[in-house]
Amino acid sequence: MSKYSMIENGAETNKIKKFFQKDFSQFIVFAIPMIFIGIFLLYPMAITLIRAFWAPAEYTFKFTGWSLEGFRTFFGTKLYLRALVNSIIVSLSVTILCILIGVPMGYCVARVKIPGKKLLVSLGILPIIMPSFVGAYTWVILLGNKGIVRTALNFILKPFGVTLPSIYGMFGMILCMTLTYYPFVFQMAYGAFSGANALLEESAMLMGAGKARIMRTITLPLIIPSLGAAALLVFVRAIGNFGIPAVIGGNNYVLPTLIKFAYGGAGDINLASSIAVINVIITGLVLYIQKYIVNRHEYETISASHTDIKQHESLGAKIFAIILCLIVLIFSLLPQLTIIVMSFFKRWTGLLPSDFTWTNYANIFKKSSHELFNSFFLSIVATIMCAIFGSILAYITERKRPKGSALLDLSIMAPFILPGTVVSIALLSAFGGNGLMKLTGTYLILIISYMIRRTPYVYRSVAANLTQLNPSLEEASTISGATWFYTFRRVSVPLILPSIISGSVMTLTTLLQELSTTILLYGPRTRTVPIQIFNAVNENDLGRASALSTVLLIVVFAIIYTMNSRKGTDLSSSMKM
Amino acid sequence: MKKTLVVLLVLATVFTAVFAQGAAEAKSGKMELVLLSAGKEAESEKIIEAFNKEYPNITVTHLEKDSGDVLTLVQQKSSDSDVVLLIAQDSLVPMEENLYAYTTKNDAKFSADYKGAGNKWYACSMPLQTFMYNTDLLKGDDIPKSWFDLADPKYKGKIVLTNPASSGSAYAQLYMMYKLTGDLSLAEKIAKNGTVYVTDSKSGPQSVARGEYALTMTGESNVSDAIGKGSPVSYLYPVEGTGRRIEGAGIIDGCKNLEAAKIFMDWFTGKGGAEAIRSCGRRPVSTEVPGPDFLPALSELPFFEYDAIEAGQLKKQLRNEFAAFL
Numbered sequence: 004m005s006k007y008s009m010i011e012n013g014a015e016t017n018k019i020k021k022f023f024q025k026d027f028s029q030f031i032v033f034a035i036p037m038i039f040i041g042i043f044l045l046y047p048m049a050i051t052l053i054r055a056f057w058a059p060a061e062y063t064f065k066f067t068g069w070s071l072e073g074f075r076t077f078f079g080t081k082l083y084l085r086a087l088v089n090s091i092i093v094s095l096s097v098t099i100l101c102i103l104i105g106v107p108m109g110y111c112v113a114r115v116k117i118p119g120k121k122l123l124v125s126l127g128i129l130p131i132i133m134p135s136f137v138g139a140y141t142w143v144i145l146l147g148n149k150g151i152v153r154t155a156l157n158f159i160l161k162p163f164g165v166t167l168p169s170i171y172g173m174f175g176m177i178l179c180m181t182l183t184y185y186p187f188v189f190q191m192a193y194g195a196f197s198g199a200n201a202l203l204e205e206s207a208m209l210m211g212a213g214k215a216r217i218m219r220t221i222t223l224p225l226i227i228p229s230l231g232a233a234a235l236l237v238f239v240r241a242i243g244n245f246g247i248p249a250v251i252g253g254n255n256y257v258l259p260t261l262i263k264f265a266y267g268g269a270g271d272i273n274l275a276s277s278i279a280v281i282n283v284i285i286t287g288l289v290l291y292i293q294k295y296i297v298n299r300h301e302y303e304t305i306s307a308s309h310t311d312i313k314q315h316e317s318l319g320a321k322i323f324a325i326i327l328c329l330i331v332l333i334f335s336l337l338p339q340l341t342i343i344v345m346s347f348f349k350r351w352t353g354l355l356p357s358d359f360t361w362t363n364y365a366n367i368f369k370k371s372s373h374e375l376f377n378s379f380f381l382s383i384v385a386t387i388m389c390a391i392f393g394s395i396l397a398y399i400t401e402r403k404r405p406k407g408s409a410l411l412d413l414s415i416m417a418p419f420i421l422p423g424t425v426v427s428i429a430l431l432s433a434f435g436g437n438g439l440m441k442l443t444g445t446y447l448i449l450i451i452s453y454m455i456r457r458t459p460y461v462y463r464s465v466a467a468n469l470t471q472l473n474p475s476l477e478e479a480s481t482i483s484g485a486t487w488f489y490t491f492r493r494v495s496v497p498l499i500l501p502s503i504i505s506g507s508v509m510t511l512t513t514l515l516q517e518l519s520t521t522i523l524l525y526g527p528r529t530r531t532v533p534i535q536i537f538n539a540v541n542e543n544d545l546g547r548a549s550a551l552s553t554v555l556l557i558v559v560f561a562i563i564y565t566m567n568s569r570k571g572t573d574l575s576s577s578m579k580m
Numbered sequence: 581m582k583k584t585l586v587v588l589l590v591l592a593t594v595f596t597a598v599f600a601q602g603a604a605e606a607k608s609g610k611m612e613l614v615l616l617s618a619g620k621e622a623e624s625e626k627i628i629e630a631f632n633k634e635y636p637n638i639t640v641t642h643l644e645k646d647s648g649d650v651l652t653l654v655q656q657k658s659s660d661s662d663v664v665l666l667i668a669q670d671s672l673v674p675m676e677e678n679l680y681a682y683t684t685k686n687d688a689k690f691s692a693d694y695k696g697a698g699n700k701w702y703a704c705s706m707p708l709q710t711f712m713y714n715t716d717l718l719k720g721d722d723i724p725k726s727w728f729d730l731a732d733p734k735y736k737g738k739i740v741l742t743n744p745a746s747s748g749s750a751y752a753q754l755y756m757m758y759k760l761t762g763d764l765s766l767a768e769k770i771a772k773n774g775t776v777y778v779t780d781s782k783s784g785p786q787s788v789a790r791g792e793y794a795l796t797m798t799g800e801s802n803v804s805d806a807i808g809k810g811s812p813v814s815y816l817y818p819v820e821g822t823g824r825r826i827e828g829a830g831i832i833d834g835c836k837n838l839e840a841a842k843i844f845m846d847w848f849t850g851k852g853g854a855e856a857i858r859s860c861g862r863r864p865v866s867t868e869v870p871g872p873d874f875l876p877a878l879s880e881l882p883f884f885e886y887d888a889i890e891a892g893q894l895k896k897q898l899r900n901e902f903a904a905f906l
Contacts, residue, residue, distance in 0.1 A: 060872075061652050061896075062652045062655040062656075062674070063655060063656070064656055080903060080904070081904070082903045082904075082906055136678070143792065144790075146828070147790065147792050148791065148792045149790055149791040149792060171776070171792075248779075249778070249779045249780055249783070250783065253776045253778075253779055254776055256779075259770070260779050262745055263779055264743070264745040264746050264779075267646050267648050267649055267746055268648050268743075268744075268745045268746040268747065268899075269647075269648065269745070269896070269899070270648055270651060270652040270655070282720070289764075298582075350809060350810065350811075351787055352791070352809075352810075352811050352812070353789050395588075437658065441658055443658060443660075444658075444660040459619060516588075525643075526643065526660050527614045527615075527616075527641040527642060527643040527660065527661060528641060530643070535621070538620070538621040538644060539621070541780060541782040541783070541786075542620045542621060542622055542782060543619075543782075543785075543786045543789065543805070543806070544622060
């Protein structure tokens, strides 16, 4: 071997050495989640989009030929069009009402000096955590034709010649969904009002602006981005809700009802896909409008220090705030109270429950141990994965800003703005059947779908925290020779821990009650507690359903209250868009 | 870097554990069995309890889905189950190609009408449809007697039915109305009478039991169940009769636990199975046990012709016609 070629060889080895010495971990960490999202979100969504243009399928997942039949059926049938109109009316009304309730309440808790704020904030998240169909059944017990609250109110109103309208129909759906989803707005508004920069309001006051003017020109505009995100969340949840319309909608069907008709009734996954696509288009339009409004009101506030916000201390303000919060909380927590009461009785068929019993709780140990294990196992594993995935992803997109981070951001957030029924139909059409990847009935598909749908909580929470965090500490670590992962682990994680915790708490508590995805994907081995609750409610075994719900409710409340008692954790940050 | 490795190892273990579930099944002489039922969860529990009394070595897990979902799962060969049960004949017939032909020990007791071609399935019970009304809300002459009474304006807004688009039993009711008049004119009149069509067949009888609505049409087992739970309800079979329907059970072709499935089918088609079905409030096809509690004997019931094959063929057309005038 000549001297010349030896040098060349040496250079070659050096190149290889250098290649391996290069820090690829960042690229790998970026690529793995992208691949994951590609397989388990983009691929299913693409399949759904393709299926939407296939001919009707009866009990088959196989290719049935290209066709516009699904859309023709949709736009050619009065029933479908009416459902579309109903969905839009209900979702928009619910969104507006949630803002009208949530914003004043958030303001009161954040800006008025009242006792028990942590308790109010903890209680004010519970309505969204209960499976909505359970809520719907309790509303029937409370406000149905034979409902106890309705009967009482009608008795009081009788001398005035007024009777309450029936809960069945559009009015009931809008009422129940509003009382279920206002916490999104409340939590976000609370977070925004208490986190806003106090200096701006103070300077306006110093310059002589009145209270109303400050509210109109400073306070409210500052929370518009948060409000926009909350409104979008409410809209998406409302348009994807199946439980409430199924129980109290009567003949007023909505889009998820149509998906149920198409897939559950006729085994037609292609028609279900067409409806899902229409659903996504509507959500996309609303997202566009929301972005348009929010972008017109985007403000950048620059501040070096954080000052505490001045709180209203006048007696009038305190009384108003307390009364407002109590009315909203009592009304919206009536379903939870009903469930706790119901769990000690055998039946509630008339006005009042009858036959006190402990057996509902005794039966949990006998008949639900496997389901309890599944619920906790699946939720905890998925939460840990979400916490790891979410925080690493947030760190990379926020700090490293690699090429394509916008794409990554959009992909992670997509499940957040896609109705649950749509994600489920997508996962089912990709992994159901007996195709390439048959995953229905496994623990894996549930964990994956939970991750896809819930990673945004940790991701957003951490990203929001990182933007407020000065990167100089991390830079110091890097300059001293630490790799990015070491820095992330030893410097960033301890700093962003509160936001990881709040995102994880939001993930865990909502997963423990997850039904809409689970119900399409579970198998005999992977039944969860919410599935059992759903069956029990359907089978008129309200005692069993309520005992199980009460157990979940207590676990969830304990987790949330413990977290809210910690300093620096804030649930609202996990919902930001 | 060590810590990173540890984290990765833990993650890998979690994932392997998740992947490996099911692969590491106990090989201790115990058998497993998965039931896929269109009935209720409480019914599966009762049936399994009775079965386990005789066969304690078979661990049974169960899954309940709507009959449409069951049909989809079986046709897709993706049910992960061994035996389907409490499935109406209209759904059993189309899934025959994916059922396993097994002649049970009780085969001789079943006439040809009560089992599938090639013994792919056996009838177990009769999901007969009947009026169920709330006794606080409807009394004496107000109780409807005929199918045609449902179109009477005095019941406007008081009737709750299930949408035939989402439920097999609700479709059976629609087909019965079709058989009565030869078209859907009666169904249309009932729909135009302020009748509410819910999306789940189980919520109609619940609403009537609570007194939210006065009247529904539902399977006998729901009536027996509600009366057994002390709800103020009663039943009435329409004078024109009700369709003679059957529902059955069969082994899924290619299932994992074939031996256990055969043992189950032998038991389920026998007296033990019939008694378990009866305990669910369903009407067993077996003449060895009486009909369900609170309900009349089979011989007292009026019937009219119900052609499950034709019902299956007309399904799409009738559902579409119905959707058009709802």
